[in-house]
Structures are given as structure tokens and as C-alpha cells.
Amino acid sequence: MEKLVIEGGKPLKGTIRIQGAKNAALPILAASVLAEGTTILENVPDLLDIRVMLDILRAIGCKAEHKNETVHIDTTGLNSFHIPADLMTQMRSSIFLMGPLVARLGSVRVYQPGGCAIGERKINLHLDGLRALGAEIEESCGMIHCRAEKLTGTDIYLDFPSVGATENIMMAAAAADGMTIIHNAAREPEIQDLQNFLCAMGARIYGAGTGTITIEGITRFTPCTYRIIPDRIVTGTLMVAAAATRGNVTLERVIPSHVTSLIHVLRRSGVQITVSGDIMNVQCHTRPKRVERVITSPFPAFPTDLQSLLMVLLSLADGLSIIKETVFEGRFKHVDELSRMGADILIDLNTAFIRGVPRLYGATVEATDLRAGAALVVAGLAAHGTTVVEQIQHIDRGYDRLEQLLGSLGAVITRTSLDSAVRPETEPEPERASNPRTGTARANG
Ligand code: UD1
Numbered sequence: 090m091e092k093l094v095i096e097g098g099k100p101l102k103g104t105i106r107i108q109g110a111k112n113a114a115l116p117i118l119a120a121s122v123l124a125e126g127t128t129i130l131e132n133v134p135d136l137l138d139i140r141v142m143l144d145i146l147r148a149i150g151c152k153a154e155h156k157n158e159t160v161h162i163d164t165t166g167l168n169s170f171h172i173p174a175d176l177m178t179q180m181r182s183s184i185f186l187m188g189p190l191v192a193r194l195g196s197v198r199v200y201q202p203g204g205c206a207i208g209e210r211k212i213n214l215h216l217d218g219l220r221a222l223g224a225e226i227e228e229s230c231g232m233i234h235c236r237a238e239k240l241t242g243t244d245i246y247l248d249f250p251s252v253g254a255t256e257n258i259m260m261a262a263a264a265a266d267g268m269t270i271i272h273n274a275a276r277e278p279e280i281q282d283l284q285n286f287l288c289a290m291g292a293r294i295y296g297a298g299t300g301t302i303t304i305e306g307i308t309r310f311t312p313c314t315y316r317i318i319p320d321r322i323v324t325g326t327l328m329v330a331a332a333a334t335r336g337n338v339t340l341e342r343v344i345p346s347h348v349t350s351l352i353h354v355l356r357r358s359g360v361q362i363t364v365s366g367d368i369m370n371v372q373c374h375t376r377p378k379r380v381e382r383v384i385t386s387p388f389p390a391f392p393t394d395l396q397s398l399l400m401v402l403l404s405l406a407d408g409l410s411i412i413k414e415t416v417f418e419g420r421f422k423h424v425d426e427l428s429r430m431g432a433d434i435l436i437d438l439n440t441a442f443i444r445g446v447p448r449l450y451g452a453t454v455e456a457t458d459l460r461a462g463a464a465l466v467v468a469g470l471a472a473h474g475t476t477v478v479e480q481i482q483h484i485d486r487g488y489d490r491l492e493q494l495l496g497s498l499g500a501v502i503t504r505t506s507l508d509s510a511v512r513p514e515t516e517p518e519p520e521r522a523s524n525p526r527t528g529t530a531r532a533n534g
Contacts, residue, residue, distance in 0.1 A: 093478040095469035096501035101336035103498045107343055108134040108489050110320040113282040116256040118142045119185035121162045122193055124290050124310035130160045131316040134489040141180045148173050170196045188257040191224055191235050192264035201231045214247055214254035221245050222265050242267030242306050250275040250387045256283050263292040265306035274302045277388040278347045282318045289313040321347035322394045326463050329398040331371040332360040333471040340369045350391040354383055379408035385416050397423045397464035404432040406445035413440045423461035426454035430468055451475040459487045470500055
């Protein structure tokens with residue numbers, strides 16, 4: 090087991106290039122099975138989730154190689170419709186293979202990805218969408234068998250604009266007979282990237298990025314070379330890290346329109362952001378201002394994936410801020426950990442009341458999920474003293490060597506094995522011991 094050890098209090102400074110988007114790469118890797126032959130994907134980050142997806146593709150007969158941010162997938166040998174349970178349960182995104190595999194092979198057998206740390210994460214919308222296209226779905230003992238001699242285009246209305254369900258349905262409908270219209274589709278940038286990739290393989294799809302996506306099914310897909318978009322959540326993570334450490338960071342290869350809601354909130358908080366083409370500079374020289382109310386919602390509203398990160402910045406702001414989480418029910422697990430670092434946060438159902446404190450203090454904390462973990466690292470960078478973040482396998486799912494990325498911006502952060510004896514120094518500051526709102530604040534040592 091590894092952990093990250095962070096010496097806080099150093100402003101981040103420098104220039105960094107943003108990695109490719111995990112959440113775009115995963116469905117696109119799955120969609121590559123629609124075409125027979127070798128597809129080349131560029132700008133694919135080297136992450137745990139990507140490695141699991143490549144292992145799944147290999148397990149069903151494809152050849153897959155990942156070198157220098159480029160993946161070659163040869164689907165010629167695709168010979169199995171069964172996703173092994175051990176791989177399936179490692180990553181929820183394995184569910185993305187349902188749509189393309191039932192389209193290509195007429196059958197797919199997967200296992201329930203199950204719940205996860207941030208909420209229930211049902212897949213009913215995925216299954217209902219595939220049923221509407223004509224698939225028969227049998228569920229027993231956690232196994233899901235989806236079969237279709239033929240998929241037929243139809244009108245599908247999503248009760249919620251689920252990102253994954255929209256993507257799964259798009260991939261299946263791309264190979265269905267006739268036209269499918271997805272109403273109340275998710276509008277996230279990753280949906281547009283999937284549309285662009287499918288179209289590069291020959292598909293006829295319009296409307297991604299709006300709430301209505303139209304898909305005219307085709308019978309033959311051609312392998313292609315495609316470049317994945319930059320990761321908007323990694324962009325947002327570094328923007329918040331720059332602001333929380335009162336640093337000055339320039340981000341390259343950014344798509345600014347993908348982080349409009351964050352730019353807006355950070356500017357309200359007093360952070361200076363300038364944008365020129367795909368380059369963004371983020372600076373903060375004073376204590377952040379409080380932000381009255383931020384509500385997470387599907388794109389283009391404020392993303393749930395940046396909620397924990399924004400909370401770190403608002404923990405340091407000059408008053409009371411409120412964040413309401415409306416997408417996932419279990420996404421405040423980082424709050425107890427931030428409280429250990431001296432943050433003053435009160436949770437009432439899905440709303441966090443964050444009373445800014447002048448400082449956070451180093452502590453030993455646990456990453457409970459991917460974005461919670463990233464938030465704790467950012468909190469550690471901004472904090473006074475040493476922070477140890479444990480359970481960092483969650484962070485490795487979404488950030489390509491986060492410690493190197495931050496180290497190149499001047500952060501003092503090292504990855505060590507959990508056994509090595511690192512005992513964070515503590516600084517006896519009154520704020521840390523007296524967090525009246527949560528009662529959970531405690532320091533190391
Ligand atoms: C994707 C992202 C994740 C992000 C989330 C919301 C990937 C790989 N992951 O996850 O980082 O946090 O979008 O922006 O792209 N729901 C149902 N039934 C379903 C599907 C979803 O009720 O069949 C609910 C979920 O429980 C959740 C909400 O819809 O409350 C949003 O989920 P969804 O948009 O599907 O998120 P993911 O695709 O899982």
C-alpha cells in the first residue's frame with residue numbers, strides 16, 4: 090500500500106500540460122470493438138482504470154498496447170462476450186462494453202458493477218435503453234446477460250441525463266437498424282468526444298452536447314486514429330490547487346468551455362483567471378472570498394466531480410459558503426477527513442455549510458474515492474505542516490502520477506510505501522483542536 094506525503098504551504102508555480110480525459114477514453118476504448126481491425130487512440134492517460142479496460146479488451150480476445158499516451162487496439166481476434174467477474178468488479182466503466190458488444194456479437198455477459206463509495210450508482214437506465222433497442226436482458230445472481238439478434242432504432246427518453254447510459258445507448262444504437270433519438274441525453278463534453286469518435290469510424294450521429302441526440306444506425310464501422318480531449322476534471326483540480334496554494338499556474342491544452350462553471354465560481358471567489366486559446370493562467374494572491382451557493386448538476390452546471398475540490402478552497406474562504414450535491418447521494422466522504430485538517434464543515438442531507446478557516450493543518454487522512462482523494466491532496470498542499478494521504482489507489486484511477494505533476498509545479502510531495510515510518514509533524518494551533526461545528530477535528534500525533 091502506498092501513500093502520499095505532502096509538505097504543505099508552498100504556492101504552486103509553473104506551467105503544465107493537461108492529460109487526456111479518462112472519462113472520454115473509457116467509453117471510446119469500449120466503442121473501438123465496433124470496428125474490426127486496429128484503432129489508434131492518442132492522448133490516452135496512463136491510469137489504473139485505463140489499464141483495467143485494456144485488460145478487459147485483452148480478456149475478450151483483442152490485442153491492446155499502451156505506449157507514450159497512445160493505445161493500439163486490434164479487435165480482429167474478438168472472440169468472447171463474457172467479461173470476467175474479477176475485472177468487471179474492479180471498475181464501473183466496464184459496463185460500457187454492454188452496448189458495443191451486444192451490437193457486434195449479439196450477446197454480452199457482464200456482472201453488476203455494484204455500488205461504490207459515492208452512492209448507489211444504479212444501471213437501470215443503461216438496461217432500459219438497451220431493452221428499448223430490442224435487447225433481452227436476464228439478470229441472476231449479479232450476472233447480466235444481454236442478447237439481441239437485431240437491434241432496432243427507437244425513441245428513448247432518459248429519466249435522468251445519465252452520462253454512462255447516454256454513452257452505452259449511443260454505442261448500441263450506432264449499429265442498430267434505423268434511427269434512434271435519445272431525449273434528455275447527458276450533455277457532458279465526453280459525450281461529444283464519443284460522438285466524434287464514432288463518426289470517425291463511420292457512424293452517423295448528431296446532437297451530442299445538446300439534450301437530443303439522433304443516431305442513424307450503420308452496419309459497418311472502420312477503424313480509425315483518434316485523439317482524446319483533455320481532461321476537464323484534472324484541469325479543474327489544478328485550477329483549484331493553484332488557487333488554494335495562492336500560486337500562479339499556467340495550464341496548457343485546456344478546453345476552457347469545458348470548465349466554464351468552475352471559472353465562474355473561482356472568479357467570484359477572487360481568483361484571477363485569464364484564458365488565451367487553449368492556455369489558461371490561474372493566480373490567487375489573497376484569501377479566497379466565500380461563495381454563497383454552488384449546486385452540482387449535470388453539464389453545463391457545476392460538476393459533481395469537482396465538488397470536493399471546490400470545498401477545499403471554500404474551507405479557506407473568508408465566510409460561510411454553501412454547496413449542494415444533487416448528483417450522487419454519498420459524495421461528502423471527504424468532509425470528515427477535511428475536518429481532521431481543521432476545516433469547519435457541517436452537513437445537512439445533501440448540503441454542506443462551509444465556514445472558512447484561516448488555515449488548514451497537516452493530518453493523516455484517507456482517500457475514500459477518486460475525487461475525494463484529489464481534494465485531500467490539494468488540501469495538503471494548502472495546509473500548514475505535513476499531510477499523509479492514504480488509500481491512494483483511488484487517486485491513481487484518475488490522475489497520471491499526480492505527485493510528479495504537482496512536483497513539477499513546486500509542490501513537495503512524495504509517494505512512499507505505507508510501511509515506511511513517516512510521522513507527520515504537528516503544530517499546536519488552536520483552530521485545529523476546536524472545530525465546534527463537526528467535533529471531529531483532530532490532529533496527528
Ligand atoms: C460519469 C463519470 C463520473 C461523474 C458522473 C456524473 C465516467 C466514467 N464517469 O459517471 O466521473 O461523476 O458521470 O457527472 O464518465 N443513475 C441511475 N440509473 C442509471 C445510471 C445513473 O439512477 O442507470 C444515477 C446515478 O445513480 C447518479 C446519477 O444518475 O445518481 C448520475 O450518474 P451518471 O451520469 O450515470 O454517472 P456515471 O456515468 O456513472
